[in-house]
Amino acid sequence: xxxxxxxxxxxxxxxxxxxxxxxxxxxxxxxxxxxxxxxxxxxxxxxxxxxxxxxxxxxxxxxxxxxxxxxxxxxxxxxxxxxxxxxxxxxxxxxxxxxxxxxxxxxxxxxxxxxxxxxxxxxxxxxxxxxxxxxxxxxxxxxxxxxxxxxxxxxxxxxxxxxxxxxxxxxxxxxxxxxxxxxxxxxxxxxxxxxxxxxxxxxxxxxxxxxxxxxxxxxxxxxxxxxxxxxxxxxxxxxxxxxxxxxxxxxxxxxxxxxxxxxxxxxxxxxxxxxxxxxxxxxxxxxxxxxxxxxxxxxxxxxxxxxxxxxxxxxxxxxxxxxxxxxxxxxxxxxxxxxxxxxxxxxxxxxxxxxxxxxxxxxxxxxxxxxxxxxxxxxxxxxxxxxxxxxxxxxxxxxxxxxxxxxxxxxxxxxxxxxxxxxxxxxxxxxxxxxxxxxxxxxxxxxxxxxxxxxxxxxxxxxxxxxxxxxxxxxxxxxxxxxxxxxxxxxxxxxxxxxxxxxxxxxxxxxxxxxxxxxxxxxxxxxxxxxxxxxxxxxxxxxxxxxxxxxxxxxxxxxxxxxxxxxxxxxxxxxxxxxxxxxxxxxxxxxxxxxxxxxxxxxxxxxxxxxxxxxxxxxxxxxxxxxxxxxxxxxxxxxxxxxxxxxxxxxxxxxxxxxxxxxxxxxxxxxxxxxxxxxxxxxxxxxxxxxx
Ligand code: GDP
Numbered sequence: 118x119x120x121x122x123x124x125x126x127x128x129x130x131x132x133x134x135x136x137x138x139x140x141x142x143x144x145x146x147x148x149x150x151x152x153x154x155x156x157x158x159x160x161x162x163x164x165x166x167x168x169x170x171x172x173x174x175x176x177x178x179x180x181x182x183x184x185x186x187x188x189x190x191x192x193x194x195x196x197x198x199x200x201x202x203x204x205x206x207x208x209x210x211x212x213x214x215x216x217x218x219x220x221x222x223x224x225x226x227x228x229x230x231x232x233x234x235x236x237x238x239x240x241x242x243x244x245x246x247x248x249x250x251x252x253x254x255x256x257x258x259x260x261x262x263x264x265x266x267x268x269x270x271x272x273x274x275x276x277x278x279x280x281x282x283x284x285x286x287x288x289x290x291x292x293x294x295x296x297x298x299x300x301x302x303x304x305x306x307x308x309x310x311x312x313x314x315x316x317x318x319x320x321x322x323x324x325x326x327x328x329x330x331x332x333x334x335x336x337x338x339x340x341x342x343x344x345x346x347x348x349x350x351x352x353x354x355x356x357x358x359x360x361x362x363x364x365x366x367x368x369x370x371x372x373x374x375x376x377x378x379x380x381x382x383x384x385x386x387x388x389x390x391x392x393x394x395x396x397x398x399x400x401x402x403x404x405x406x407x408x409x410x411x412x413x414x415x416x417x418x419x420x421x422x423x424x425x426x427x428x429x430x431x432x433x434x435x436x437x438x439x440x441x442x443x444x445x446x447x448x449x450x451x452x453x454x455x456x457x458x459x460x461x462x463x464x465x466x467x468x469x470x471x472x473x474x475x476x477x478x479x480x481x482x483x484x485x486x487x488x489x490x491x492x493x494x495x496x497x498x499x500x501x502x503x504x505x506x507x508x509x510x511x512x513x514x515x516x517x518x519x520x521x522x523x524x525x526x527x528x529x530x531x532x533x534x535x536x537x538x539x540x541x542x543x544x545x546x547x548x549x550x551x552x553x554x555x556x557x558x559x560x561x562x563x564x565x566x567x568x569x570x571x572x573x574x575x576x577x578x579x580x581x582x583x584x585x586x587x588x589x590x591x592x593x594x595x596x597x598x599x600x601x602x603x604x605x606x607x608x609x610x611x612x613x614x615x616x617x618x619x620x621x622x623x624x625x626x627x628x629x630x631x632x633x634x635x636x637x638x639x640x641x642x643x644x645x646x647x648x649x650x651x652x653x654x655x656x657x658x659x660x661x662x663x664x665x666x667x668x669x670x671x672x673x674x675x676x677x678x679x680x681x682x683x684x685x686x687x688x689x690x691x692x693x694x695x696x697x698x699x700x701x702x703x704x705x706x707x708x709x710x711x712x713x714x715x716x717x718x719x720x721x722x723x724x725x726x727x728x729x730x731x732x733x734x735x736x737x738x739x740x741x742x743x744x745x746x747x748x749x750x751x752x753x754x755x756x757x758x759x760x761x762x763x764x765x766x767x768x769x770x771x772x773x774x775x776x777x778x779x780x781x782x783x784x785x786x787x788x789x790x791x792x793x794x795x796x797x798x799x800x801x802x803x804x805x806x807x808x809x
C-alpha cells in the first residue's frame with residue numbers, strides 16, 4: 118500500500134504547482150523541536166545527506182516543505198527546488214548552500230517568513246515521505262536577534278501543527294521531557310496524543326535507564342509512541358573523510374546507533390520501546406500512509422468543491438472555450454499568416470513601381486537642381502553680380518557641346534546612381550514597415566517575444582535577398598548606362614509625369630516658405646529680411662564681417678531664416694519657369710531633348726523603374742512571400758520548446774488567466790480521478806484485510 122503515499126505525495130506536489138488554496142491541504146509530517154534538540158540531525162539521517170543550513174547564528178527562517186521520493190531503480194540521488202527551476206542538483210552541499218541563501222534572504226526585521234521553500238529529494242534510499250521542517254523553537258532571544266523572534270517562530274509552528282498534519286515532536290534526552298517545547302506545543306493542538314510521534318534524540322548522552330523511562334513516558338502518552346535515536350554522525354577521522362562530499366551518511370549513522378543500542382541490554386530486541394532511525398523511518402511511512410488514507414475522503418470532497426468552482430469560472434468567464442498554449446500559438450500564427458497572405462495579394466509589381474518611381478523622381482529633381490538649376494544662392498557673401506534670378510538662367514543651345522555634355526552627365530548620374538542598392542533598400546524597408554503594422558494589428562502585438570521573432574524572420578530574409586538582388590538588378594539596368602532610346606509615347610508620358618512632379622515640388626516650396634514665415638512671425642518680417650539679403654547679394658549693401666552676429670538690424674537667426682526663404686523663393690521661381698518650358702510646344706517633341714532635360718530624365722527614370730519593378734516583383738517579392746511564412750513556422754513552431762510556448766502564451770495577461778483556469782480545472786479533474794482510484798484501492802484492501 119505504499120503506492121497510496123507515493124500517489125498522494127504526487128498529488129500534493131501537483132496541487133502545489135498550481136498554488137493550492139488554504140483549504141486544500143493534504144496531510145504532511147511537521148517536524149518541530151527546540152534549537153539544538155537534534156532536529157536537523159534526525160532529518161539528515163532520514164535523507165542520508167547533510168543538506169540543512171548549519172552554523173551558530175543560523176536560524177531556519179522559512180518552512181522547508183521536503184518531499185522525499187523513493188526511486189527504487191535509480192542509481193543517482195538528486196534534489197530539486199521545483200519553484201526555482203535550478204534543475205537537478207546532485208551535490209548536496211549545493212542544496213545546503215541554496216537553503217542558506219534562501220534563509221538569509223528573509224530580512225532580519227521580518228524574523229521569519231511563512232512562505233515555504235519547496236525541496237524534493239529523489240533517491241533509492243529514502244522512503245516516500247512528505248515532511249515540513251520548521252524553524253526551531255528558541256528559549257532565549259540572542260543579543261543580535263529581534264525580540265519578537267521567539268513569538269514569531271511559535272506562531273509559525275502553531276499554524277503548521279494543525280490537523281490533519283502529523284506532528285514529529287523532537288526532544289533531546291538530556292533535557293527533561295516536561296521542559297520539551299515541542300511536546301508542549303503538540304499537546305496544545307493534540308491533547309489526546311493521537312497524531313504526534315515523539316522522537317527522543319541524543320540517547321547516548323543519558324544513562325540507559327533514564328533513556329528507557331523517557332521512551333515509556335506516561336505523563337504525555339502518545340498513541341503513535343516514542344522512538345529513541347542517536348543521530349550524531351560519528352566524527353572519527355576516517356568517517357569524516359568518508360562523509361565529505363556526497364556519500365550517503367545513513368549507513369554510518371545506523372551503524373553508530375546500533376553499536377550504542379546493542380551495547381545496552383535495556384534496549385534489547387525484546388524491550389517494549391522503539392529505537393533507531395530505521396524504526397523511525399518505518400513508523401513515519403506507516404503513519405503517513407494511514408493519515409493519507411483516512412483523509413482521502415475528506416480531501417477528495419474539497420477537491421470536488423474546488424473543481425466545481427473552477428468549472429463554473431470556466432463556463433461563465435470563458436464560455437467553456439478550451440485553450441492551451443499550443444493551440445493559442447497555432448491559431449495566432451495561422452491568423453497572422455492569413456493576414457500576411459492578404460497583404461501579399463495586394464502588394465505587387467504596381468506598388469513596387471509606385472515606390473521606386475517616387476524615389477527616382479526625387480533623384481531626378483536633385484540632378485536637375487545640381488546640373489541645371491544651380492546657382493550659388495545659399496550664402497549672402499560675397500555679393501553676386503546677378504540681380505534677377507528668374508531672367509538670367511542660361512538658355513539652352515542645342516548646337517553647343519556643353520548642352521550635350523550636361524544632359525549626358527545628368528543621364529549617367531541617374532543610371533549610375535546604384536539603382537540596385539537603392540531599389541532593394543526601398544522595397545525591403547517598405548515590406549518591413551508593412552510587416553510591423555501586420556504584427557501591430559495581430560494577437561502577437563501583446564507578445565514581445567513573438568514580435569521580435571517575426572521581425573527577425575523578415576529582416577533576416579530581406580537582408581539575404583537584398584544582397585544578391587541588388588547586384589543582379591544592377592546588371593539588368595546596365596544597357597541603359599550606355600545608350601537610351603526613347604519612343605514618342607515614352608517621351609509624352611515623361612512630359613506628363615514630370616509636370617506633375619514639378620507642380621508638387623512647387624507646392625512643397627510654397628508651403629515651406631509659409632512655414633518659415635510662421636516661424637519668424639509673419640509675412641512682413643520675412644519680406645523685410647529677404648529684401649535685405651537680396652540687397653546684400655546685389656551689392657547694394659555691404660556687409661561687415663559675414664553677418665554672424667546679425668546685420669542690418671536683423672539677428673543672426675533671422676538672417677538664417679531669411680536665407681532659407683530666399684533659397685526657397687528662388688527655387689520656386691525656377692520651377693515655375695521650367696514648368697512653363699515643359700508645357701511649351703518645344704518640349705512636346707523628343708527631338709528637343711536638350712531644351713527639356715526634365716522630360717528626358719523622367720523618361721529615363723521610367724525605363725529604369727520598369728526594369729526594376731519587373732525584376733523585384735519576380736525576385737524579391739515572390740521569394741519573400743514564399744520564405745517568410747516558412748521562416749515563421751520554424752521560428753514560432755518547430756524551434757520552440759514546450760516551456761517556450763507556455764512562456765509566450767502567458768505574456769498576454771488575458772490569455773494567462775484563461776490558461777490558468779483551464780489548467781486548474783484539468784488538474785483538479787486529474788487529481789480527483791486519481792483520488793477516486795486510490796479510494797477504491799484502499800477500500801478493497803480494507804475489505805480483504807478485514808479492517809474496517
Ligand atoms: P537542531 O538545532 O535541532 O537542528 O540540532 P542539530 O541537529 O543541529 O544538533 C545539535 C547538536 O547536537 C549538534 O552538535 C549535533 O551534532 C548534536 N547531536 C544531534 N543528535 C545527536 C545525538 O543523537 N547524540 C549526540 N551525542 N549529539 C547529537
